[in-house]
Amino acid sequence: MVTGSxxxxxxxxxxxxxxxxxxxxxxxxxxxxxxxxxRKRVLAAIAELGFVRNESAxxxxxxxxxxxxxxxxxxxxxxxxxxxxxxxxxxDAAGLALFLCNSGEDQERQAAYLDLLEQQRVExxxxxxxxxxxxxxxxxxxxxxxxxxxxxxxxxxxCSVTVDDQLGGDLAVTHLLDSGHRRIAFVGGPRSIxxxxxxxxxxxxAIERAGAGELTVLETARLDVAQGRRAGERIAGLPAAHRxxxxxxxxxLLALGLLQQMVRLGLRVPEDVAxxxxxxxxxAEAAAVPxxxxxxxxxxxxxxxxELLLAEARSPESHExxxxxxxxxxxxxxxxRMGSAVRSTTVA
Amino acid sequence: MVTGSxxxxxxxxxxxxxxxxxxxxxxxxxxxxxxxxxRKRVLAAIAELGFVRNESAxxxxxxxxxxxxxxxxxxxxxxxxxxxxxxxxxxDAAGLALFLCNSGEDQERQAAYLDLLEQQRVExxxxxxxxxxxxxxxxxxxxxxxxxxxxxxxxxxxCSVTVDDQLGGDLAVTHLLDSGHRRIAFVGGPRSIxxxxxxxxxxxxAIERAGAGELTVLETARLDVAQGRRAGERIAGLPAAHRxxxxxxxxxLLALGLLQQMVRLGLRVPEDVAxxxxxxxxxAEAAAVPxxxxxxxxxxxxxxxxELLLAEARSPESHExxxxxxxxxxxxxxxxRMGSAVRSTTVA
DNA sequence: CGTCTTTGATGAAACGTTTCAAATAGTGAG
DNA sequence: CTCACTATTTGAAACGTTTCATCAAAGACG
Numbered sequence: 001m002v003t004g005s006x007x008x009x010x011x012x013x014x015x016x017x018x019x020x021x022x023x024x025x026x027x028x029x030x031x032x033x034x035x036x037x038x039r040k041r042v043l044a045a046i047a048e049l050g051f052v053r054n055e056s057a058x059x060x061x062x063x064x065x066x067x068x069x070x071x072x073x074x075x076x077x078x079x080x081x082x083x084x085x086x087x088x089x090x091x092d093a094a095g096l097a098l099f100l101c102n103s104g105e106d107q108e109r110q111a112a113y114l115d116l117l118e119q120q121r122v123e124x125x126x127x128x129x130x131x132x133x134x135x136x137x138x139x140x141x142x143x144x145x146x147x148x149x150x151x152x153x154x155x156x157x158x159c160s161v162t163v164d165d166q167l168g169g170d171l172a173v174t175h176l177l178d179s180g181h182r183r184i185a186f187v188g189g190p191r192s193i194x195x196x197x198x199x200x201x202x203x204x205x206a207i208e209r210a211g212a213g214e215l216t217v218l219e220t221a222r223l224d225v226a227q228g229r230r231a232g233e234r235i236a237g238l239p240a241a242h243r244x245x246x247x248x249x250x251x252x253l254l255a256l257g258l259l260q261q262m263v264r265l266g267l268r269v270p271e272d273v274a275x276x277x278x279x280x281x282x283x284a285e286a287a288a289v290p291x292x293x294x295x296x297x298x299x300x301x302x303x304x305x306x307e308l309l310l311a312e313a314r315s316p317e318s319h320e321x322x323x324x325x326x327x328x329x330x331x332x333x334x335x336x337r338m339g340s341a342v343r344s345t346t347v348a
Numbered sequence: 349m350v351t352g353s354x355x356x357x358x359x360x361x362x363x364x365x366x367x368x369x370x371x372x373x374x375x376x377x378x379x380x381x382x383x384x385x386x387r388k389r390v391l392a393a394i395a396e397l398g399f400v401r402n403e404s405a406x407x408x409x410x411x412x413x414x415x416x417x418x419x420x421x422x423x424x425x426x427x428x429x430x431x432x433x434x435x436x437x438x439x440d441a442a443g444l445a446l447f448l449c450n451s452g453e454d455q456e457r458q459a460a461y462l463d464l465l466e467q468q469r470v471e472x473x474x475x476x477x478x479x480x481x482x483x484x485x486x487x488x489x490x491x492x493x494x495x496x497x498x499x500x501x502x503x504x505x506x507c508s509v510t511v512d513d514q515l516g517g518d519l520a521v522t523h524l525l526d527s528g529h530r531r532i533a534f535v536g537g538p539r540s541i542x543x544x545x546x547x548x549x550x551x552x553x554a555i556e557r558a559g560a561g562e563l564t565v566l567e568t569a570r571l572d573v574a575q576g577r578r579a580g581e582r583i584a585g586l587p588a589a590h591r592x593x594x595x596x597x598x599x600x601l602l603a604l605g606l607l608q609q610m611v612r613l614g615l616r617v618p619e620d621v622a623x624x625x626x627x628x629x630x631x632a633e634a635a636a637v638p639x640x641x642x643x644x645x646x647x648x649x650x651x652x653x654x655e656l657l658l659a660e661a662r663s664p665e666s667h668e669x670x671x672x673x674x675x676x677x678x679x680x681x682x683x684x685r686m687g688s689a690v691r692s693t694t695v696a
Numbered sequence: 697c698g699t700c701t702t703t704g705a706t707g708a709a710a711c712g713t714t715t716c717a718a719a720t721a722g723t724g725a726g
Numbered sequence: 727c728t729c730a731c732t733a734t735t736t737g738a739a740a741c742g743t744t745t746c747a748t749c750a751a752a753g754a755c756g
Binding site for chain 2: 054
Binding site for chain 2: 742743745746753
């Protein structure tokens with residue numbers, strides 16, 4: 001039975017319950033100060049009017065926003081959604097709400113989100129930036145909003161959490177070398193992507209350390225399934241004597257495309273070509289030949305990032321920025337397991 | 349050169365620029381009213397102090413929030429991320445920012461988000477609810493926040509956008525019947541999920557209309573890859589004479605699991621068993637045998653939902669709720685393409 | 697040189713909370 | 727019956743904007 005015109009305010013509630021404004025506020029914020037009788041009356045009025053607290057006013061007066069945001073590069077990428085889950089868990093534990101913002105790799109949209117979030121006075125911002133060196137981010141932090149960089153290296157003026165991509169490349173190639181492979185292809189690109197470069201560096205490091213094997217880089221234009229298929233064609237087209245016996249792909253999409261093309265062209269995996277992917281996405285295991293892949297501790301990445309953020313938000317003065325780097329892990333499956341009972345394919 | 353202690357306010361800017369508060373506001377909101385000279389001075393002061401507008405105060409005073417939110421069931425599900433992209437596009441076009449909120453199928457978290465969003469006075473809420481019949485959602489709408497239900501049917505008190513699952517099931521099974529299959533398995537469950545039930549209904553409808561074929565339902569506990577593998581075992585275990593020659597899976601995850609198991613057990617796809625999935629996820633095409641699947645117009649779903657929301661937000665009085673239902677499309681690929689005869693790729 | 701306009705700048709009143717000092721009502725002791 | 731407390735309730739200030747009615751200054755015009 002709403003009588004007023006717009007949305008009811010605390011003043012309306014107060015009038016309806018024949019009580020002062022302050023009392024309504026007390027019922028909401030410190031109910032133990034209010035007598036049972038009036039508290040009930042106020043709650044009844046709230047229910048009857050359908051009163052909903054105006055967060056803007058509340059926040060304006062004093063309280064923080066109890067909200068944090070994760071500005072993500074690509075909301076459709078499972079990597080980021082897993083990280084987000086980690087963030088969510090930490091936020092839940094701290095009683096904060098999490099907003100996800102999708103920049104979609106668009107610098108402009110990212111900037112718009114950062115502006116909005118700062119204007120909203122969120123407690124803190126997690127971000128996987130479009131451009132790691134965006135000065136706006138540093139400016140945001142300097143003006144007092146805690147910021148943590150996720151999955152990108154950051155200078156000493158920020159906290160950041162990353163995964164060691166060189167180690168990942170090293171693990172993958174060491175595994176292939178241990179399995180007896182000597183002609184190894186790296187599939188991925190463009191090289192200008194920091195992570196691709198690091199994985200190549202790690203791969204080369206492994207070969208150097210082993211003092212055996214050679215790495216051929218097949219650079220791709222993107223990191224998607226179609227490019228993986230094309231790389232597969234190129235590999236299959238080589239004479240068997242020169243053909244790499246193993247491929248290390250910069251991510252699982254490439255690896256799946258490559259695998260698909262191998263199956264199509266009648267090459268067996270892993271007998272003719274062994275494949276290692278990167279990211280250990282959900283479908284790596286579901287592939288026709290389950291895919292060996294380098295797994296990143298995504299959930300942990302997100303949780304740690306959020307914890308760093310909360311620490312900074314809690315004590316901005318004493319906070320010291322940290323750059324945390326996690327180690328990836330190799331998950332071995334059939335795509336590199338020689339002589340396993342699993343048979344490859346008989347497909348039209 | 350920040351002199352004050354906390355974050356600077358418009359008052360600080362005004363003092364710094366030796367101008368009145370109102371003038372600073374004018375510079376920000378109606379710059380054409382301010383002379384070139386003072387405008388520059390104010391902008392300089394803003395830059396020097398690092399002033400950032402307090403959105404709470406702005407909103408409190410009058411402006412709307414220029415923000416809308418999509419409360420999603422599972423941010424890791426590509427279906428929802430594609431829908432979200434559609435929403436994002438519509439929001440961008442309207443100059444609104446979009447926040448993604450992940451309920452993670454958790455009723456409580458969903459409720460918390462709804463409360464928060466209402467308190468923030470967002471312009472509107474898009475939601476794929478955990479429980480389609482949650483009274484909180486109706487209450488939210490009744491109190492004046494525009495709400496659109498996404499991918500779930502809604503009563504006449506809400507706008508909603510859905511995809512016709514019965515039609516989807518019909519399309520899939522009609523295609524299989526047309527390809528000559530008579531013993532068809534439906535893989536999916538639990539049946540209590542509305543969409544699963546509808547897809548079965550559609551499948552049965554197709555068989556009834558054709559007056560040929562029979563449908564066996566293999567009910568699963570969940571809609572994931574592992575359950576697909578198990579269904580695969582069951583199907584492969586049947587004597588060839590009784591074995592279904594085709595399987596229609598309630599989603600692509602099941603279909604991929606099934607496909608993987610077929611390959612493992614040496615059954616050929618589609619020669620021994622044809623497979624149709626549902627959702628047309630990114631990996632359907634990347635599978636060892638590219639998967640025929642029922643595609644939903646996800647992007648369009650999101651865009652339409654957002655447009656309905658904006659229409660309601662713009663004119664709450666004259667708005668009439670609409671329940672929009674889109675038609676899915678069958679995407680035919682190798683997993684049902686016998687020999688090389690059939691060429692079609694997309695059928696309405 | 698007054699009077700009108702136009703242009704720019706100002707000050708104060710909201711917006712809906714929270715907070716806190718002060719007022720009031722109860723209560724048990726003396 | 728009064729006092730000293732304690733338990734409740736109240737009223738007003740403050741938070742940072744936007745808006746709007748005024749005000750002041752400066753030309754334009756007769």
